[in-house]
Amino acid sequence: MxxxxxxxxxxxxxxxxxxxxxxxxxxxxxxxxxxxxxxxxxxxxxxxxxxxxxxxxxxxxxxxxxxxxxxxxxxxxxxxxxxxxxxxxxxxxxxxxxxxxxxxxxxxxxxxxxxxxxxxxxxxxxxxxxxxxGKEFTAAIEAKKVAAQEAARAKFIGESKSAQLIGQAIANNKAFITLRKIEAAREIAQTIAHSANKVYLSSDDLLLNLQGMNLEVDPKK
The missing domain is CATH 3.30.479.30 (Band 7 domain)
Incomplete structure (x- = not known):
């Protein structure tokens, strides 16, 4: 008041x-x-x-x-x-x-x-x-998003092409599967060798049974 x-x-x-x-x-x-x-x-x-x-x-x-x-x-x-x-x-x-x-x-x-x-x-x-x-900052963010999308697209295309080439290699030469098994067995063996723990597993499960593999290549294939 x-x-x-x-x-x-x-x-x-x-x-x-x-x-x-x-x-x-x-x-x-x-x-x-x-x-x-x-x-x-x-x-x-x-x-x-x-x-x-x-x-x-x-x-x-x-x-x-x-x-x-x-x-x-x-x-x-x-x-x-x-x-x-x-x-x-x-x-x-x-x-x-x-x-x-x-x-x-x-x-x-x-x-x-x-x-x-x-x-x-x-x-x-x-x-x-x-x-x-600001316009510059917004444009930079949009450019970064576009670059990330392009990188993801390129990665997807590369993985698809890699899978296609592996499929063709397996179809043309069965020895390719044997080679990949040998590479996988070598990586597993190196991992176990450098491990401080003891490992007791079946060699069949670890692809380490290389002696039982048929490494001869059929010249007709």
């Missing part, structure tokens, strides 16, 4: 019917419900990439501190405080990190909540709504 003689009274009147002296007094009405406030800020990251962040906060004034809020910030308290502290906080935090790990909402929430509380404006929620990188 504003009084022409004493100024803003320290008493806060809740919703309802109250008496006032006409002309000498007038009510100052505040909405103490939480309301969303959107701010967009463009900041530079530690690796010199421009990051545009849209931040949404739910804010409300402290009901018991309304006289102090009116004396220091007037009725449009959110427009006077929130843009400056949000821009400053975002620029300070984004500058400490590279553009890739750009989500730091938890730290932003703590710092913004603490700073807003100093102005008697608690923040019920802080969340990032939009996140946009």
């Amino acid at each position: 504003f009084n022409r003689l004493v100024g803003v009274k320290d008493k806060v009147y809740p919703e309802g019917t109250h008496l006032m002296v006409p002309w000498f007094e007038r009510p100052i009405i505040y909405d103490v419900r939480a309301r969303p406030y959107l701010v967009e800020s463009t900041s530079g990251s530690r690796d010199l990439q421009m990051v545009k962040i849209g931040l949404r906060v739910l804010t409300r004034p402290m009901a018991d501190q309304l006289p102090e809020i009116y004396r220091t910030l007037a009725e449009n308290y959110s427009e006077r405080v929130l843009p400056s502290i949000i821009h400053e906080t975002l620029k300070d935090i984004v500058a400490q990190y590279n553009a890739k790990p750009a989500y730091h909402s938890e730290r932003e929430r703590k710092i913004l909540t603490q700073r807003a509380t100093n102005f008697n404006i608690p923040l019920d929620d802080v969340s990032i709504t939009t996140l946009t990188f």
Whole structure:
């Protein structure tokens, strides 16, 4: 309540019917419900990439501190405080990190909540709504994705071609299977030889029964 003689009274009147002296007094009405406030800020990251962040906060004034809020910030308290502290906080935090790990909402929430509380404006929620990188950084990310897809495609084609060649080698020369068995047996034997543990397994299961293999090649095949 504003009084022409004493100024803003320290008493806060809740919703309802109250008496006032006409002309000498007038009510100052505040909405103490939480309301969303959107701010967009463009900041530079530690690796010199421009990051545009849209931040949404739910804010409300402290009901018991309304006289102090009116004396220091007037009725449009959110427009006077929130843009400056949000821009400053975002620029300070984004500058400490590279553009890739750009989500730091938890730290932003703590710092913004603490700073807003100093102005008697608690923040019920802080969340990032939009996140946009510069054109160069976005193009680099897209190029990296395309390169990864091309590498995966080349690997798939190589594996398919390798399987096709092995199939043709087996069909043309049965000795190819025997050669692969010998190579597999050699790798298994080297692994067992360098192992500190004792191994007791059937040689038939480990492809180590090379003496029983028929290594002669039929000239007709």
